[in-house]
Amino acid sequence: LTSHRMQALSRTFNYFFLTPSTDINSFPHSIFALKLTCALSASTSNLLITITALLTDTTQDLQLEVEVEASVQMEEREGEDGVEQPPLCPIDPNTQGIIKGRDLFGYVGIEAVLDQMRRKTMKAGFEFNIMVVGQSGLGKSTLVNTLFKSKVSRKSCTPNYEEKISKTVNLQSICHVIEEKGVKMKLTVIDTPGFGDQINNENCWEPIVKYVNEQYEKYLREEQHVNRKRRIPDTRVHCCVYFLPATGHRLRPIDVEFMKRLGHIVSIVPVIAKADTLTMEERLEFKQRIRQDLEANGIRVYPQKEYDEDAEDRILNDKIRENIPFAVVGTDKEHQVNGNKVLGRKTKWGIIEVENVAHCEFANLRDLLIRSHLQDLKDVTHNIHYETYRVRRLNESNANGLGLSALSLENGTFDKNEAESQL
Numbered sequence: 001l002t003s004h005r006m007q008a009l010s011r012t013f014n015y016f017f018l019t020p021s022t023d024i025n026s027f028p029h030s031i032f033a034l035k036l037t038c039a040l041s042a043s044t045s046n047l048l049i050t051i052t053a054l055l056t057d058t059t060q061d062l063q064l065e066v067e068v069e070a071s072v073q074m075e076e077r078e079g080e081d082g083v084e085q086p087p088l089c090p091i092d093p094n095t096q097g098i099i100k101g102r103d104l105f106g107y108v109g110i111e112a113v114l115d116q117m118r119r120k121t122m123k124a125g126f127e128f129n130i131m132v133v134g135q136s137g138l139g140k141s142t143l144v145n146t147l148f149k150s151k152v153s154r155k156s157c158t159p160n161y162e163e164k165i166s167k168t169v170n171l172q173s174i175c176h177v178i179e180e181k182g183v184k185m186k187l188t189v190i191d192t193p194g195f196g197d198q199i200n201n202e203n204c205w206e207p208i209v210k211y212v213n214e215q216y217e218k219y220l221r222e223e224q225h226v227n228r229k230r231r232i233p234d235t236r237v238h239c240c241v242y243f244l245p246a247t248g249h250r251l252r253p254i255d256v257e258f259m260k261r262l263g264h265i266v267s268i269v270p271v272i273a274k275a276d277t278l279t280m281e282e283r284l285e286f287k288q289r290i291r292q293d294l295e296a297n298g299i300r301v302y303p304q305k306e307y308d309e310d311a312e313d314r315i316l317n318d319k320i321r322e323n324i325p326f327a328v329v330g331t332d333k334e335h336q337v338n339g340n341k342v343l344g345r346k347t348k349w350g351i352i353e354v355e356n357v358a359h360c361e362f363a364n365l366r367d368l369l370i371r372s373h374l375q376d377l378k379d380v381t382h383n384i385h386y387e388t389y390r391v392r393r394l395n396e397s398n399a400n401g402l403g404l405s406a407l408s409l410e411n412g413t414f415d416k417n418e419a420e421s422q423l
Helices: 003-009 036-043 111-122 140-148 207-223 253-262 279-296 309-322 360-373 374-399 416-422
Strands: 012-018 047-051 066-068 126-133 173-179 183-191 240-243 267-270 336-339 338-345 350-353
Touching: 003 111, 066 360, 066 416, 126 140, 126 207, 126 374, 140 183, 140 240, 140 360, 207 253, 240 253, 267 279, 267 360, 309 360, 360 374
Parallel strands: 126 183, 126 240, 240 267
Antiparallel strands: 012 047, 047 066, 173 183, 336 338, 338 350
16 A cells, blocks of 8 residues: 555545555655554564544644554554553453454353343442531431432431531431332431531541541451451442532632542532522532632542543543532422422422422432442542552551551541550
């Protein structure tokens, strides 16, 4: 193939057979951003190169999506945004090659593994632990009930419940098993009564930090057992929904301090509570100021850019990040609208439909927490937050020559004097 012919076919999907004798130097540099010479010299057989994208502008380096059917290893390339990406076709040195469906003698049934995994997961069920944090009266219990369309909050499950202002932050949790279409989920809702309700709220986040770290510690100790359970009970906090009052101003100092300290150990999703008290213009301006404050203070909220695994995730998460914080309205009351029952709040001006994106962003929050990112929240908790905690604790124990059992937990650290006294 000549370079002229290569350029003429740049707008179509083509297959090119190249042999080790092919003169790569005859092609323009822009056609081969990938170093095919390395691949050609590594094999004596023909290589089938599938080119799925070509640039018409030969003055720029070409970004190719290439599939190589041979036991050769391609070099890493740079992505379109300049970030180094994994090899296009990473092949283990011990792998003889890739055998695809068209090369099989007949049907094998490999895709049935997905059904096996699905059946096993549905039978065992899964766990999801959500923490709600915010001042009293912001509608935390109502929003949780609205999210799961059932009475799951501590307030709803306590007979003759009377809300009292607690003098200290007292964390309380309640568990439910929710089953829908054969899928079971053990839901744990952790409430934080007393947070931000005092005149002096200094260090009111410490009991919450301690609780989160205690769950990591509990999981770590279970992992360290010689005879481990087949399935370790997971009490780690997978998500913290932080409620911001609809003041229309900016983040308060307590909001900044809480999210700065918790953002490194748990996935935080900020929401504007009772957003129906703001006009649409006030809501947009308030959201913009909050995003500015989050960036100015280096506060990490979920989903974080560094956790995007691919371009598809990045596109989806960028849309979510544009909506943070979610302006939400919660209610468990149904009303008739155009002959249909909808969840909403009735006012003398009309009905605020909770699940109508034109009225509030509750549906966006629900989709994030349950329908699109629930598993990712659990993965981030295990692979990022818990792993960070685990590495730090093991380093602490190794540095002091102590086992984990000798280290006591206090706000995520250990008391060196107490540990030494136990020796």
